Amino acid sequence: MRKRSFPPVVDQRTRLLILGSLPGEQSLAAGRYYANPRNQFWALVGDAIGVDLPALDYDARLRTLLDHKIGLWDSVGEAARVGSLDSRIRDHAPNDLATLAADLPSLRAIAFNGGKSAAIGTKALAGLSENIALVTLPSSSPAHAVPLSNKALEWRRIRQFLEII
Known part of the structure; x- marks a missing residue:
């Protein structure tokens, strides 16, 4: 079964773009980035920026990312995958990362959430x-x-790219 990534969450202030690989089953079902409560993404980014992101509702989390100049997307645009594991991603097509990066005038860094995202994203960039x-x-x-x-x-x-002291 083909799985597709969500649209990017960015604006013209984005200084750091965090790229996952491809949303997992729970995220796809919920239509939200990092919807699996066991995924530590929101806690990790929240710790880095000093905000309790897990305590916020989803829309507030996204607004907070943007307010802190953080964008969110995935390296994989679509792929065949059974389940949620990155190791099961097959026949993938990358997102157009280079075009998005070129359209973000304040972009200073791209952070890959894990090795699979880095392997695919680095080639696309x-x-x-x-x-x-x-x-x-x-x-x-x-x-x-x-x-x-x-x-x-x-x-x-990631703090170094966001001017967080």
Whole structure:
């Protein structure tokens, strides 16, 4: 079965674009990024920006990301996948990341949420301006069994692109 990513969440202020791989089953069913309550994305980004994102409703989370100059999208535009694991992504087509990046005048960095997103996204961004940093972060997925505290240390690296002291 073909799965498709959601539209990007960005605006002209976006300085950091965080790219997942492809929404999982719970996210696709809910029509929301990172809807699986076991996925640590909202906690990790919230920790990095100093906001309790898990306590907010979904629309407020997205507004808060944009207010902090963070955009959200996926490296994979569509793919065949059974279940939610990145390792099961087959026959993928990447999103047009280079065009989106070129349309974001304030963009300073692209952060990949996990290795699969980085592997696909890096290829899709070949030739991107060297003024835009590419950062690979540990996956927020519950399948990536690393303690939250360890992931949080790595995810705090995004602060440098957001002017958070």
